Amino acid sequence: xxxxxxxxxxxxxxxxxxxxxxxxxxxxxxxxxxxxxxxxxxxxxxxxxxxxxxxxxxxxxxxxxxxxxxxxxxxxxxxxxxxxxxxxxxxxxxxxxxxxxxxxxxxxxxxxxxxxxxxxxxxxxxxxxxxxxxxxxxxxxxxxxxxxxxxxxxxxxxxxxxxxxxxxxxxxxxxxxxxxxxxxxxxxxxxxxxxxxxxxxxxxxxxxxxxxxxxxxxxxxxxxxxx
Amino acid sequence: xxxxxxxxxxxxxxxxxxxxxxxxxxxxxxxxxxxxxxxxxxxxxxxxxxxxxxxxxxxxxxxxxxxxxxxxxxxxxxxxxxxxxxxxxxxxxxxxxxxxxxxx
Numbered sequence: 016x017x018x019x020x021x022x023x024x025x026x027x028x029x030x031x032x033x034x035x036x037x038x039x040x041x042x043x044x045x046x047x048x049x050x051x052x053x054x055x056x057x058x059x060x061x062x063x064x065x066x067x068x069x070x071x072x073x074x075x076x077x078x079x080x081x082x083x084x085x086x087x088x089x090x091x092x093x094x095x096x097x098x099x100x101x102x103x104x105x106x107x108x109x110x111x112x113x114x115x116x117x118x119x120x121x122x123x124x125x126x127x128x129x130x131x132x133x134x135x136x137x138x139x140x141x142x143x144x145x146x147x148x149x150x151x152x153x154x155x156x157x158x159x160x161x162x163x164x165x166x167x168x169x170x171x172x173x174x175x176x177x178x179x180x181x182x183x184x185x186x187x188x189x190x191x192x193x194x195x196x197x198x199x200x201x202x203x204x205x206x207x208x209x210x211x212x213x214x215x216x217x218x219x220x221x222x223x224x225x226x227x228x229x230x231x232x233x234x235x236x237x238x239x240x241x242x
Numbered sequence: 243x244x245x246x247x248x249x250x251x252x253x254x255x256x257x258x259x260x261x262x263x264x265x266x267x268x269x270x271x272x273x274x275x276x277x278x279x280x281x282x283x284x285x286x287x288x289x290x291x292x293x294x295x296x297x298x299x300x301x302x303x304x305x306x307x308x309x310x311x312x313x314x315x316x317x318x319x320x321x322x323x324x325x326x327x328x329x330x331x332x333x334x335x336x337x338x339x340x341x342x343x344x345x346x
Contacts, residue, residue, distance in 0.1 A: 065250060070250075070253055078302065083246060092249045092253075093252045093253055096253045097253070097256050097257075100256070100261075103260045104260055104264060105264070106264065107262070108268055108281060108284065109284040109285055110264060111264045112269070115269075115270060121269040122262035139282075141279075141285075179340050180338070180339030180340035180341075180343065181336060183297075183339040186293050186311065186315050187314070187318040189289055190293050190318055193289045196285075197286040198286065202283065206286050206287050206290075207286040211291055214291035214294045218294075218295065219306055220304075221303070221304070226294075226303075227292055227295055230287050230290070230291030231288050237279035238280060
């Protein structure tokens with residue numbers, strides 16, 4: 016829908032993105048089932064599915080739900096969710112120069128950003144492939160919403176996600192994308208090291224979400240050095 | 243229940259706005275070379291931070307959690323260095339984490 020009719024190259028990139036996105040979609044399905052199971056007692060059966068359909072943002076959904084479950088109230092839940100999603104600001108800034116078309120079209124493409132597809136569509140040196148990103152997001156969306164519904168309706172299909180090591184799936188995916196795509200020798204590797212150090216130091220002292228946003232400041236090394 | 247729908251509604255609008263912000267404000271124009279230099283380094287910085295946070299932080303934030311995930315992700319890193327591809331690497335992370343938890 017976002018692709019120009021005659022743009023066969025973009026169509027090919029979209030299809031490549033879908034293929035890359037399939038294994039991530041399976042991991043998303045498993046995580047979404049556990050979200051549905053956790054959220055149903057807090058929100059009832061309908062709200063978790065609506066939340067997954069409208070937000071499509073795992074960490075923010077888990078965080079906001081945990082606050083509500085703990086009796087923290089809407090304001091605290093909203094702040095927790097926004098903090099975890101604020102990383103989409105630097106992610107969108109990185110994506111922006113690769114986008115063509117008017118502001119509405121660019122805003123629509125921005126809605127298809129998830130961590131995995133954004134990172135998988137990075138081509139180094141600040142270039143992104145938007146068609147590839149949209150393709151990589153496409154299988155994950157129905158899995159995220161459908162998995163939430165499965166968790167709400169069918170209950171605990173997968174048992175304890177931690178016992179199955181499922182919480183290691185996502186950092187492992189991101190590690191693959193980092194090592195295979197972004198960790199080019201020189202300045203990018205230096206910035207990755209600095210970013211991870213900033214995040215590590217801030218984890219004990221800041222709310223969830225802040226370490227990752229703050230780590231994007233490591234990119235400011237580019238003011239002095241680039242290659 | 244009002245709190246739930248208020249949370250979902252505000253977060254839905256906020257998330258869509260946040261996701262649109264960079265593409266709308268900075269897209270479709272040529273940026274100075276120094277800005278492009280910084281922008282090109284956001285991906286390695288953010289991705290490295292995501293790996294660290296999702297491996298070492300408790301889910302609710304605010305504390306380091308030294309648990310089996312570290313060994314799972316470390317095993318994944320080892321397999322990557324040895325040239326393994328994404329799917330076996332990711333599966334290995336989950337299997338090692340699950341095994342360590344089962345034995346602990």
